Amino acid sequence: MTLLHGRARTWAGFAGAAVLLFALAPLALTDFRLGLLAKYLCTAMVAVGICLAWGRGGLLTLGQGLFFGLGGYAMAMHLKIADAGPGNLPDFMQLYGTATELPWWWRPFANPAFALAATVLLPMAVAALLGSFIFRRRVKGAYFAILSQALAAAFAIWLIGQQATTGGTNGLTDIQGFFGYDLDDPVNQRTVYFVIAAALLLLIALARQLIHSRYGELLVAVRDSEERVRFLGYDPAKVKLVAYVVAAGMAGLAGALFVPAVGIISPAMIGIVPSIEFVIGAAVGGRASLVGAVLGAIGVAWAKTALSEEFPAAWTYFQGLLFIVALAFLPGGLASLGGVLRRRRDRQRKAAVVAVGEAA
Amino acid sequence: MTVILGQTFTGISIGAVLLLIALGLSLTFGQMNVINMAHGEFIMAGAYTTYVLQKSISGAGISLLVALPVAFIVSGALGALLEWLLIRRLYLRPLDTLLVTWGVSLMLQQLARDIFGAPNVQTRAPDWLTGNVTLIGGADPLTVANSRLFILGLAVAAVVALTLTLRLTPLGRRIRAVVQNRDLAEVSGISTARVDRTAFFLGSGLAGIAGVALTLVGPIGPTMGTNVIIDAFLVIVVGGIGQLKGTVIVAFVLGVLQSVLEYSTTLSVAKVLVLVAIVAFLQWRPQGLYTLRTRSLV
Amino acid sequence: MSEPAGLEIHQLRVSFDGFTAVDGVDLDVRPGDLRFLIGPNGAGKTTLVDAVTGLVKAEGSVRFGGAELLGRSVHRIARSGIGRTFQTATVFEELTVLQNLDIAAGAGRSVWTMLRRRNDVPEPVARALETIGLTKLAGSPAGTLAHGQKQWLEIGMLLVQDVRLLLLDEPVAGMSHDERQATGELLERISAERTVVVIEHDMDFMRSFARSVSVLHAGRLLSEGTVAEVQADPKVQEVYLGHAAAETVTGVAVQEA
């Protein structure tokens, strides 16, 4: 009975979100705001992965920019090749490069199927490789966090240094088409938004399934006491690796969809600062709760836009303050607000009962 | 040959800067396990202190020397304030500390921009620090900048002072006691809260001194802290958390590595290679160069 | 249910940075025994268990059911049928009692099973819930359990793992008298089917429930036998003279030693 009730609630939640994303938002928002929402939803997709890896698995993934970038560049490379047309080099290579033909590592991305698969599989493969080393050697906590940052920073610096083949600091800009559709057309922009919204809902459903599966319970167990899990006969390195790789794939997909939504991918989305910002969104909303992390990511990204539009010269004060207040005083994020209030109320009630009891 | 020697000296001087930047972190991060992203802004506070003092004290040399203790106190006080306001609530959540202090760092940068203006500001180095010393004469002379020697001396002095403080003074004993066993220290009558704050004061104060030193070699502006903070954390992590000697060795090794690689490649490539080397090293020694051996599970 | 297996330790040696914590210990625990391991602080009891479970490197030989354990990784040793608890109860506080037991029961599950939701209560889990008396609390988060209940849950987790050897590190520390009694009876029930080794400071508890006792001192085996034999051993009396009383009082406070 309760089970059915619970399932019904879940479906109602998904249906509500779908109505909001697919019907209300496109009606209520201008093209520009809808485009921004698409961008926020991309960060929310990263947050879904962070919720899984950090919130449930305790891995402080401070280097998600790396995977976001891998996915983004994989997609943008294909789109640039497609924009240039067969036989031509992408515009920036003609301007800044010396090569007369595509570098060998660009060539596979001319194939749309390869590029699409690479947006997700490439980050996952890199994560699997890194993770299998890192977790087997039991690098964790602060070490893992700083290591992730170093990797993201190294990738960004490398990209910047290869101007002739990666666009350097500029990144890959001025992306015109998306698999044959002209991104100039507002209708197509809208379609990109719908694709992103659908992808987000899909990732949420996927993460939900994982979190509620036996694996999800095990992941929480690893987070709370890795050694204990080891004594139960599991290999925690593998458990963590799965969450890390899945989170990387989600970040990659987010990066890939960010490209048609914003029309640009650059090292500015990859280094240390964006990587921290990805985590902060999830943390403000509530790292362990899927809904909290997603709404936190959207909310923080929205707040950044709104605050910087309202106070262009002072908005970083408010942003900093938001992080401090949300994280120092609400460790479970905004998602825990209800619980915190409920507990406080219960405590007061209990205190009242005790007082009454003593009085009697 | 001169090139190799010269690059080694350059590497040592880069290492000295890294060491000064990381030294304060070896207390707050290494000993107390607090990931303080605002540490970079405490360095910035030290640099701006030098700038402000130079406006009121005309002699560049005197104002620099005065700036050392003043910056120590200014940054130290900022650190103690931060500890009291926020960090003490977060000791059990080291990773949250990282994000909260990131917020603090954003606010401090904006504050600097509003007080001192967005552009970088200038300090004058005293004349005795702008020249250089010739180590090997001849057609290809090997020279070392006075400012670099000064920073090296400052770094060595800071390491010695910190070591002596931790080893010999009652305060140092208390800090070590709290680091090793918080509960036991508490029942032995040590106020852990006070020790925490003092240690944070010391660590942040060292950042202030690093800030004074940085005015001799780099820009003084609102984002100067962000430029160096990750490097500083890497030094601590590779050296081994809680291990001063690891920090010292790693700072110099990374400095020399960076300078030698950079000479034969480019700055970008050298940076990437150093980062990759660090990642590889941590695969080999996941707890850093030196580790505290304990029987604890965590 | 598989047969209980015995533990044969031969010339076990563990050292940290030149300090030898376990110094050539021989120990033979027969299948189905309820063995108590006692000794003053620093005697090497916990280190011995650490070595058996692969947590610290050791020299010598540890054979379990005939197979050598030294050199295997922690989770492999665990899979061979050895389970342990720690001085402080480590259950997964954020998971429910049921989830705790389900995870403990599931080390061999297939990927497909892992990725699906748990829809029923597996039979061994239900049985363990019954044995440790926590059936009614199956849905509560483990973090909300009383201290004694957490210890029982931990033991229950070993039961669902179907371990043949349980290594328990001070299971009754901090328990009330009634809880101790209940724990002792639980251990007696369990040892009917499995081998149990208990590290304990509480002498009363030891006297009430031990089937055999080994005494460690300064990394070496001092004495071995039944409770009566060990108590009569003059070497034990020498080591414990004046110690025993203090130990029982401070047993909790010095856990981290």
Place this chain on the structure above:
Amino acid sequence: MSSGSSILRRRFLVGGAALAAVVALSACGAKTDAAGSSDKAAKADVSGDTVKVGLLNSLSGTMAISEVTVRDSLKLAIDEINASGGVLGKKIQPISEDGASDWPTFAEKAQKLIQEDRVAATFGCWTSASRKAVKPVFEKNKSLLFYPVQYEGLEQSPYIFYTGATTNQQIVPALDYLKSKGLKKLYLVGSDYVFPRTANKIIQAYAKANGMTILGEDYAPLGSTEFSTIANKVKASKADAVFNTLNGDSNVAFFKEYKSAGLTAKSMPVVSVSIAEEEVKSIGSQYLAGQLTAWNYYQTTAGAANEKFVKAYKAKYGADKPTSDPMEAAYTSVHLWKAMVEKAGSFDPEKVKAASDGITFEAPEGKVTVDGATQHIHKTARIGEIGTDGLIKEVWDSGKPVEPDPYLKGYSWASGLS
């Protein structure tokens, strides 16, 4: 057996409501400007008695050190125009946005200014990366950007007016100057991004054609502050001069290291193309005295227009605030836009563009003329020497404004570049 997960389910429902709130909030943000236009070319809103323009500069992040002064200068020009009656009888209302030193943010804010605020034109951007990021936005929306910083050329967007120098108005004259002084062995140091890399390609081509040699080429990531090795390499090369295309913070560290290595303006002069008065102030003349810079404007440039500009700027922002080339180009860009609009008699970007050719303005740097074909400006090239007082003294100028040639079509040695 699902008590644990039903809490999560309830949260999901609560979350749905919260998502609704977020969407509603962003919708509120949009409502201020009514009409959700799906019209591709968002028309500027000139219906009231004011006309909006966008100021798009980094007010936070690493680039704020340079870009804030450009915004200040733009505001000064707007104040002046408003004080003298505005443009076509309308007062200019500036909308300032923070690009936050982040290229995708620049693109986002550009779109916001055009589509939500419906500005008539936008002024700003500094780095080439930010310009490249916003270029498609302005082109798609058919809206105008005035870009006030010297840059690497090789670009000609129909919706951008380039009021800073292109390469043949800054880099080529600087090379001519070095050649005329007999400084033929060069070492190139630059930040790792488009402008320095392209500039150095041009320098290489020039050197090849003019019998100069390039002894080395080094790049540092933007924001790098560790230059001891590069200083060692430069010193070891024994070059005649250094051509410096470093940007921002890096210059401070580079010149401190340069002096520490014992290199001076006498022994090995450095020609910089990104060091203006503002940077001199933050590095210190202690390290810079005697070094050369190539620009189109200095605070010391003679002329009544400049005296007025410097005086007005200091009166508004403080006597210790210097003026510089990008600030001047920004200031000039607003006045040029005004002149174009008045000639066109309309704020419509197409009409403004059509009217742009031949527009002149008595700018602080001297008379400038808009070249309608390239949408660049005729500018006088100048080489200056940094003095001990922190000001830059002109030591050479091109005599007359140089015609802009962004693709260097008029230079035979540059034929292989684009």
